[in-house]
Amino acid sequence: MAENQDEQTERLLRRLVEANDPMRGKQIAAPRRSAAELRQLADQRRANGRWPGANRIGVRMPLAVPAGALALVIGALVLVNVLPSGVGGRAPAPVAMMAAPAALTVQFPGEAEPAGPWLRELALRIARLDEPAGSGRYLYLHVQSWSAQTTATDPKTANEVVARDERLWWAADRSGREEITALPPQPADTALAGWLDGPPAEAPERWETDYRPGELAVVVESPATDPALLAAQLSAHEPFSNGPQAVTRAVASMYRYHEMTPALRAAVLRVLGDTDGLVYRGQVVDRAGRTGVAVSVDSAAGATRDLAVLDPETGVLLSYEQVALISPPRSAVRAPAVISYVLYLAHGRTEQIG
Structure with a gap:
């Protein structure tokens, strides 16, 4: 049975992203921790509200992509999912400004004499x-x-x-x-x-x-x-x-x-x-x-x-x-x-x- 347009688009996107994978063809070292240890660490982080990846940007791609926008979609996928943080113009997530007490009002806030x-x-x-x-x-x-x-x-x-x-x-x-x-x-x-x-x-x-x-x-x-x-x-x-x-x-x-x-x-x-x-x-x-x-x-x-x-x-x-x-x-x-x-x-x- 011939592939429909959605399946063909999804297969093309997957191949293009895989081709740009920086780890493609490289040997990955064995993990330093066992699977049981990793599961325990994940459970601890989840319980503390520090689940890995909680701050990462997630992208949901539609299955059907207009042909004229295909190149832009592929570029966005590569930048978000392949390049590391801070590369290719991606800025770190903004940090909320801390609400601090107001500064004390002193008599001489600028240049001052020795105490x-x-x-x-x-x-x-x-x-x-x-x-x-x-x-x-x-x-x-x-x-x-x-x-x-x-x-x-x-x-x-x-x-x-x-x-x-x-x-x-x-x-x-x-x-x-x-x-x-x-x-x-x-x-x-x-x-x-x-x-x-x-x-x-x-x-x-x-x-x-x-x-x-x-x-x-x-x-x-x-x-x-x-x-x-x-x-x-x-x-x-x-x-x-x-x-x-x-x-x-x-x-x-x-x-x-x-x-x-x-x-x-x-x-x-x-x-x-x-x-x-x-x-x-x-x-x-x-x-x-x-x-x-x-x-x-x-x-x-x-x-x-x-x-x-x-x-x-x-x-x-x-x-x-x-x-x-x-x-x-x-x-x-x-x-x-x-x-x-x-x-x-x-x-x-x-x-x-x-």
């Missing part, structure tokens, strides 16, 4: 503060944090963020408890201020971890109040040789674990004040609505800015954040954009956990 003189003067005032020492077996720390996925190229994960309420109690023997509650992703123009008094009981995800003596790891177990010694301790955590941004990041990390007495706050301010590269951004209102003074440092050839907000009366670090000034390659971030921030809400001593 050293202000930080050193503040350190002198804080060292003279007469604050009563805290009492209680446990140090209690409360922070809230927000961080964005900055390297995702899959549109399904491009807008993922992690927002958390974190509470930590720990004793001198490094025992204690940590409670972490998941917070909802925030709209671009709001902060986590609605959670400052504690997440609601119906919060969807919450994790509690109890630490036995010696199990809790902290940043700088016993911070020194001598600026030189403290600088050495902080550099062991975040090497200062990496640049001035390492100093601010080490301070931000240490603040998550310690009661910041006036003497320790003064030492921190001295370390920051002796760091070249920090600039004075002036007055700012942080994401918890607190008025402070911002200092910042740019790194990665101007691609990233670290910004710290300090209370000008007490010298306490109120908040800390990182801003992408240049969009990372193949990222959902569209600079300038906030990529992470931390609100430091409480630090002190207590006799009980909870």
Whole structure:
């Protein structure tokens, strides 16, 4: 029986595509994994929503193709199904723009003066503060944090963020408890201020971890109040040789674990004040609505800015954040954009956990 037009067209298309197959006639190496292993991997990816090929372009060809359009159809088939991604003018799939919190409005957003003189003067005032020492077996720390996925190229994960309420109690023997509650992703123009008094009981995800003596790891177990010694301790955590941004990041990390007495706050301010590269951004209102003074440092050839907000009366670090000034390659971030921030809400001593 003679072939009808549909069958003839389909056979011709198949032969032309096969003739342009770059792997035609080449020997394919044996797979490194067994069939059972490959099936297991596929099941895992399907369960995680990462099914291979989910982002690839699919083409459905009609069986009947007008003769005048046959050459265009064949060209499209070869480009889509044969050429690798990025070849022949095929652009990668666009990545959805990430919705990030609005940038803080600082007093001096452009050219700014060095922050050293202000930080050193503040350190002198804080060292003279007469604050009563805290009492209680446990140090209690409360922070809230927000961080964005900055390297995702899959549109399904491009807008993922992690927002958390974190509470930590720990004793001198490094025992204690940590409670972490998941917070909802925030709209671009709001902060986590609605959670400052504690997440609601119906919060969807919450994790509690109890630490036995010696199990809790902290940043700088016993911070020194001598600026030189403290600088050495902080550099062991975040090497200062990496640049001035390492100093601010080490301070931000240490603040998550310690009661910041006036003497320790003064030492921190001295370390920051002796760091070249920090600039004075002036007055700012942080994401918890607190008025402070911002200092910042740019790194990665101007691609990233670290910004710290300090209370000008007490010298306490109120908040800390990182801003992408240049969009990372193949990222959902569209600079300038906030990529992470931390609100430091409480630090002190207590006799009980909870």
